[in-house]
Amino acid sequence: MIEVQEITKQYGEKVVLDKVGLQFHKGKVTSLIGSNGAGKSTLLSVISRLLSQDGGVVMVDEKNVTEYKNRMLAQRLSILKQSNHVRLKLTVRELVSFGRFPYSQDKLTKEDMMKVDRAIDFLNLRAIEHAYIDELSGGQKQRAYMAMVVAQDTEYILLDEPLNNLDMKHSVQTMKMMRQLADELGKTIIVVLHDINFASHYSDYIVALKDGKVIYHDTTDNIIREDVLKDVFGVRVKICEFDHKRICNYF
Amino acid sequence: MPAFCFYNEGGCLRALILTIVLLALAFVSLFVGVGDLSVSLIALSRVPRTAALILAGVGMSISGIIMQQMTQNKFVSPTTAGTLEAAKMGLLIFLIFTPGAGMTLKMLSAFLFTFLASMIFLAIVRKIRHRNVIFVPLVGLMFGGIIGSISTFFAVQLNIVQDTNAWMMGDFSGILQGRYELIYLTLPAILITYLYASRFTLVGMGEDFSRNLGLNYSAIMNIGLFCVSLTVSSVVITAGAIPFLGLIVPNVVSIIFGDNLKKTLPLVALTGAIFLLVCDIIGRVVIYPYEVPIGVTVSIIGSVVFLFLLLWKKR
Amino acid sequence: MEKKINIRRNLWIALLLMMASGALFLFYNLGSSWEFALRLRGFKVVAILVVAGCVAFSSVAFQTLTNNRILTPSIMGFESLYLLIQTVIVYLYSDQTYRVLSSIDNFLVSVAGMIGFSFLLYLLIYKKGKDNLYLLLLVGIILGTLFSSLSSFMQLLIDPNDFFIVQGKMFATFNKINNKLLWPSLVVMTATLLIGFRMTRYLDVLALGRDQAINLGLDYNRVVKIFLVIIAVLVSVSTALVGPITFLGLLVTNLTYELFRTHKHHLLIAACIMVSATALLIGQFLMERVFNLSIPLSAIINMVGGFYFIYLLLRVKKL
Structure with missing residues (x-):
């Protein structure tokens, strides 16, 4: 299991992550959502040690990541960023x-x-x-x-905005593939997503960040609600049910 | 000078203070150092020297800021874009092919080379603009090194390595009436820059952005190239290379006063002149009665200031 | 699979070419006092191999670390420091230089100075917690500029006759290599390359970029630092042995990338060593025996490398 405790990250005066504490469920897909600058990608980079935090610890299987040999950690946790x-x-x-x-x-x-x-x-x-x-x-x-x-x-797979620059078809393909990784191979996946409907459709859990803090962490059904999303994004969202999945309309 | 009071009032006060500092330093510069201070000496060597210092200071720092606008990169300047090396190459080529010819041809040769090199550099920057900011000056310095090594190749053949190094060493001690007037060529360049200040600000926001506002982008770029090449080549011919000035003065001013050229250009110009005068005075007193060439003083102070900016600047 | 055979074949060709040019250099027109000539030429060949090894490894590794093809480590202030040290020595001892300071001493002082400088530089950047390689380079270059202007100032103070001693150091040359320096350089280079070659697989991963390298379990900062130290040692040895050849690295690496399209760094570096050695051997042969030129080879290499660099910058669509 991946667990983060009291993660803090600052750029100069600006606090990007403010004492973030989370536990990610094993074998499930967890999406990180939130507005621009909420700290989603930074959190992902900290968990994957691409970025060092100013405070707090990241635990992978009950062991602090700093205690892992880099090579051993790379056998448990992988990250895919967009700048390739x-x-x-x-x-x-x-x-x-x-x-x-x-x-x-x-x-x-x-x-x-x-x-x-x-x-x-x-x-x-x-x-x-x-x-x-x-x-x-x-x-x-x-x-x-x-x-x-x-x-x-690896047991844990971190994906940073995997749908960036992808068209509709490839976005859906990527998401289905991600689901398969979790369902068939039992991987634990943490993914940063911008599109709330992809998050709603393909994730088991959703973490909502706002101003560097975790404001919600719950099952997808409990997050995809009009009041919650308004709180997260500051935008009125209308939710419809379609094929037993919730679709958000925010136009 | 305080004609730029039009622009805004705070800027006016600052500019006024800087102008007073400048005048005071100019006065010191006239009388510091050796020699009997007869009127003829002052007229023959001191006034030209001080005038040349001020013009070179203004010209080089303004060239720096134009180049930074054109490349949208704070680290670009005649030092970090191969411009100085290109001027040197121009001089060398002149010396090889038309050794006896006059100043005009010498100037033309240096000008052409700086213009060409700046054009090549701009073409290169277009290809790397979206990469790391620091990568651009790195390539520029590399580019300068290359031009330098080509020049050196010829200098070795002609056995004039030491001489070329001596010309390129920025030095105002040899300036006498009748031998420095080329530096007044910086005046038109400075004037044009003032008139086009806002346009250069827009150019600094990018090609699409400025075209969208109806600016003739390539025309402004060419004018910028012209001004920079004219300034750099005339300063190099009169006094030699003055590194770092165009790099650090605009950066310091921009950190304090921002990037609106209309407002900051006078401040950049004045600060550049003041900086150069201070370096000159230091060079004249530090190993009195000898002189340290200003190229060395500027280079040492300049590189230290630049390193400071690089390493301690808040991100 | 077909590609691999191609690279192997090209490697063999490069090796043969290197051997052939070496043989040509050694045995062409030996003359009557062949023992003496062979000995003299033998030293040059060894020196060329040392320089080729240093330049090839350091340049390829450096370009992979910085993820580009147009920078070489020698611009990072090493060479200007070397020239500053030489200028200071000549300034201090003027025409007594050679008597006061043996070439071994000079070599040791230069190498120690350059390696010490690089450590200071790395310390400065990493202490500040800015592990930005480009920043490291820029700071290095700026310090280099500072050194150069200090040397040009001192060169003004040096007597023109003594200046020729400095000028002799400004260009790499294989004509007046001190044999005593050759063996220590060879040993240091071989030892460093042995360590370096055991780490080439990290270069393969570093080529994917920092994030991927970390993802694949590399201790990024540590590995980069080790490579930087290796690079500093190699550049210093080569510079102190023959003098600065700034753009040789640029020329040979890009030639190698064109001829050997592989991402495997042990092959790439091995190929680059052979390409460098061949280029230097043939260049030196032409200069010495065919054209009888007195211009140092490095001045020509810098010029050719220079034009090639500008061509490279203009040709490539995106850098």
């Missing part, structure tokens, strides 16, 4: 193979190869596994990076 503008001449398969780096460094074993193959199939990349990533479309590139995370085969 690498201009390397790297094929999809080579990129996905890097997912096995925490386990075998650059000497891949049979088992590693198997996991790489599985990840490639899982994301339907077989046809383009030898293509160079800098020649792929945005959606394909996103899938290639996702496959790397799948090959990394």
Whole structure:
């Protein structure tokens, strides 16, 4: 289980995270929502040690992340951020193979190869596994990076705005894939989402942040309510039920 | 000078104070140092020297601010964009191909090279604008290093490495009446910059933004290039390279007074002149009766101030 | 799979070319006093290999760390510090320089100075908690500018006759290498490269960017610091041995990237070493035996590298 306690992060005078405490449910998809600047991505970066916090601790399986060896932590927790503008001449398969780096460094074993193959199939990349990533479309590139995370085969997967720059079709594909990871492979997923309807549709739990504080943390059904969302975003939202899922209308 | 009082009242007061400081320093600069202070000496060497210092200070700091607007990057200046090196190359090429020819040709050669180098640099910046802010001056310094190494190659062949280094060392001690007048070429550049101040502010907000407001973007860019090249080349020919001035003066002023050129341009100009006069006076007294060339004083003080800005600036 | 064979093949070709140019350099027109000539040329070949090893590893590693292809570590103030040290020495001892300070002493002082400088620089940046590599570079370059202006000032004070001693140090040359310096340099370079080559797999990951490297379990700051130290040692050794060749790194790395399209750094660096050595051997051969030029090779390399850099900047669509 991932647990954060009293996480604080400041940029100069501005407090971005203010004593955030949370426990994430194992094997479930938890979405982080909130307005711009609420601290969602910062929280994700702190949990994944890309950013160091000013105060508080992050616990992964009851152990402080600072006590983990980097390599061991990379076998339990992975993060996918959006800024992947690498201009390397790297094929999809080579990129996905890097997912096995925490386990075998650059000497891949049979088992590693198997996991790489599985990840490639899982994301339907077989046809383009030898293509160079800098020649792929945005959606394909996103899938290639996702496959790397799948090959990394960590218990916890953190995704930072995975739908950015994706069209409708690829957004839905990505979300379905994320669901599959949780339901079929039992992964714990924490995802930052901007679109409240994607959060409503695909997550089990939702954490709402506002001004660096957690203001709600509950099951999706308890968060997707008109009064709660008004409180989170400061916008009036109308909720309709459709196919047993709640859709928010905020126009 | 206080004609810019039009713009706003607070700025007017500050500008007035700075003008008084400047005049006081100019007075000190006239009389500090060696020699019998006869009227003829003052007219022949001291007045030209002080005038050249003020013009170079104003010109270099204003060039810096224009370049920063054109590239939308606070770290760009003649020092960090290869401009000074290009002027040096111009001088060298002049020396190789037309050694006997006069000042005009020398000036033209330096001007052409600075113009060309600035154009190339702008083209490069366009490609990297959206990357890390610090990456741009890095590439600029690299670019300058390259131009420098090409010049050095020729200098080695002609056996004039020490001489070229000596020209490029900013130094006002050799300035005499009749040998410094080229520096007045900075005046038109300064004037144009004043007239176009608001336009340069808009250019600093980006191409799309300024086009949207009906600005002729490329025309303003060309005018900017012209002003910068004219200023830098005439200063380099008269006094040598004066590094860092165009980098630190605009940055210090911008931290204190903001980025509206209409308001800050006079302050940048005055601060630049004051800074240069102070450096000159320090250089003249510190190992009296000898002089430290101003290029060294400016470079040392300038690099320390710049490092300070880089490392201690609040993010 | 076909690609791998291609890289292997290219590596073999590069190796053969290097050997061939080495042989050409050693045996072409040996003349009657061949023992002496061979010995002299042998030293040069070793020096070229040392420089090739230093420049290739440090440049490739540096470009991967900073995620670009147009910077080289030598701009970070190392070379201007080296020249400042040389200028100060000549300023202090003028024409007695060579008598007072043996070349070994000079070498040690220079290497110690440059490595000490880099440590100070790293300390300064990391102490401030700003682990921004570009900032590190910029601070290094600015300090470099400071050193250069100090040296140009001192050079004004130096007697023009003594200035030639300094000028001799301003350009890398393989013509007057001190044999006593060769072996220590070779040992330091080999040892550093041995350590470095064991870490090349980290470079493969670092090439994916900081965030990915951390995600894949790299202790980013520590690894970067280790590489920075390796780079500092290599650049210092090469500079103190032959003098500054600022843009050699730029030229050879980009040539290597073009010829060997691989992301595997152990191959890339090995290839780059061979490319550098070949370029230096052929360059030196042409300068010495064919054109009989007195211009230092490095001045030409800097010029060619310079034009290539500008071409690179203008050609690439996005940097």
